[in-house]
Amino acid sequence: MAEITVRAVAANDRQRWEEFFHGYRTFYKKELDAAIAERVWGWLLDPAHESEGLVAERDGDLVGFAHWRRFARPLAGETGIYLDDLYAAESARGLGVGHALVVRLQEIAAAEGATVVRWITADDNVIAQRLYDRIATKTSWLTYDAAPAHDA
Secondary structure, three states: OOOEEEEEOOHHHHHHHHHHHHHHHHHOOOOOOHHHHHHHHHHHHOOOOOOEEEEEEEOOEEEEEEEEEEEEEOOOOEEEEEEEEEEEOHHHOOOOHHHHHHHHHHHHHHHHOOOOEEOOOOOOOHHHHHHHHHHOOOOOOOOOOOOOOOOO
């Protein structure tokens, strides 16, 4: 089996990344939106933006991506790595793409002195959860979203 390598996203990854990004949004039942793809791509290439990207390659072909950022953990006085998005091409699922991307984030965390790599997933994404249950610990924390306050 061909080895999967992981590296930082580069400008020439745009076309394949965008295909994957649209596939990722489709998986989560979000409409395809070129403006959102353009905005996120800009974030990934902007060294001043908090979002960073990794891509996974197999035999020279991109087969997945991860979007991530650092976050402060004030209660612990530490920092962590937050995995925002993880995607593997349909043709490469089950080949270790997700695992390779998470391992690379663990390596980055170790090199930077971060104490955790954290992410969330949909409660019905059972296929991804099979991987996550093998490589990480499910927490007891619940996630909440609140809309921004608007002036009355």
